[in-house]
C-alpha cells in the first residue's frame with residue numbers, strides 16, 4: 001500500500017488524534033514530525049478518553065511502532081509523565097514501541113521561563129502560547145545553541161552544553177530580575193533523564209528507511225495545523241515549527257517521494273486557541289452554542305477555543321500548500337439543528353475580493369468575510385457510519401465545501417469514537433487499506 005501524511009488544515013484541534021488512531025491499523029509505523037507537548041490529541045476508545053501530547057496517536061494499537069522525529073522539541077519530563085499516564089490507562093510505552101530521534105532538540109528548564117518573559121514583553125500583542133517552552137527551544141535550535149536528545153548519550157558533552165547555555169541565559173535572566181540558573185542542579189536532572197531516555201534514542205531516518213524497505217507502511221502525523229505553521233500560517237501568531245507537509249520530510253529525514261498521499265483533517269467549522277487574526281470568528285450566541293456543543297476547550301491548556309464559521313478561503317489555501325489529496329471532515333454533528341450555516345467563500349479587503357488566504361496577518365485583521373448561507377439540517381449526525389444514511393441537506397453542504405476547497409472528502413467523522421465515522425470508500429481506497437481499518441475498528 002502506501003505511506004500517508006495526516007495533518008491539520010486549520011488552526012489545530014481538527015480531530016487529527018481521532019483520525020490517526022482510526023487509520024493506524026492500516027499502518028505499521030506512526031511517526032510525528034514536529035511540535036512538542038503543545039499538542040493535545042484526544043482519542044476515545046469505548047468511552048475511555050486518552051489525551052496524547054508527544055507520543056504519536058498510534059500508541060493505542062499494540063502492534064504499531066511510534067516514532068518521534070528530529071523535528072520535535074522534547075521535554076523529557078513531559079515525555080515520562082505521558083508515558084506513566086498512559087501506563088495507568090493500561091497502555092504500555094517502552095523502547096520496543098516508541099523510538100525517539102537522537103537529533104530531536106530538548107526543552108530545557110530555561111525555555112518556559114524565557115517564554116513567559118517574551119510573552120510579557122509583547123503585552124497586548126502576546127501570542128497566547130501554551131507556555132511549554134516550545135518557541136524558545138526552536139529558537140535555540142536555529143541559533144545553534146540547542147541541546148539535542150543525542151547529547152544525553154555523552155554526559156561530558158551534556159554538562160558542557162548546559163554550562164554554555166546557563167552562562168548565556170543567566171545574562172538575560174539578570175536583566176529581567178529572574179534568579180540565576182544553576183548548572184549542577186540542571187545537569188543532575190538531565191543526567192537522570194539520560195538514563196531513562198537513552199534506550200529510546202535512535203537514528204529515526206535510518207529506522208524509517210529500513211522499515212519502508214521491508215514494505216511496511218508509515219503514517220506521518222502532523223501536530224498543530226497549517227495556519228499555525230511558522231512559514232505559512234498567520235505569522236507571528238503561529239507556533240515555531242513547520243506543521244505543513246514539507247515538515248514531514250525534514251522532521252523525519254525521509255525524502256518527499258516517501259509520502260504517497262496527504263489527508264487533510266478539517267473541522268466543519270473553525271476554531272482557534274490563543275491570539276491572532278480569525279476572520280470568521282463568532283462573538284455572539286451562535287459561537288457560544290458551537291463551543292458548548294463541540295466541547296471546544298483546549299486539550300493541553302484547557303483554554304476555551306474561539307469558534308467561527310467554516311472558512312473555505314483558509315482551507316483551500318491549506319490544501320494547496322500541503323498538496324492535500326483528500327479531506328477528513330470532522331465534527332459536522334456539532335452543527336446539526338443549528339439552523340442555516342454560513343460558509344466563508346472569499347474575503348473583502350478594501351475594494352478587492354480575495355480568494356486566497358493573505359500572507360500578512362495585518363491584512364487578515366482587516367478583511368471582511370463574504371458568506372454563502374447554506375440551509376443546514378435538523379437531523380442528528382451523531383454516530384453515523386454509513387454514507388447512504390446521511391441526510392440530503394448535509395450531503396449538499398459537504399458537496400459545496402468540496403467544490404469551494406477543490407478537494408474531495410474521504411472521511412466524515414460523526415463522533416469521538418472510532419466507529420462513529422463514515423469511510424467514503426472510493427475516495428479512501430487509494431490511500432489506506434480499508435480492510436485493515438475496518439478490522440481494527442471492530443476489534
Ligand code: GDP
Pocket residue numbers: 008012013014015016017018039040041042043044294299330331332333334412413414415416
Ligand atoms: P487534534 O489536536 O487535532 O487531535 O484535536 P483535539 O483532540 O485537540 O480536539 C478535537 C476534539 O473533538 C476532541 O475532543 C475529539 O474527541 C473531538 N472529536 C473528534 N472528532 C469528532 C467528531 O466527529 N464529532 C465530535 N462531536 N467530536 C469529535
Ligand code: IMO
Pocket residue numbers: 008011012013014038039040041127128129130131132134135222223224225228237238239240272273274275299
Ligand atoms: P494540536 O496538535 C491548537 C497554538 C497556541 C498559540 C500558538 C503558539 O492539538 O492541534 P506554542 O505553544 O506552540 O508556541 O503556541 O499555537 N497551538 C495550538 N492550537 N492546537 C494545537 O495543537 C496547538 N499547538 C499550539 O495556542 O496560539
Ligand code: MG
Pocket residue numbers: 012013014039040041042299
Ligand atoms: Mg489538539
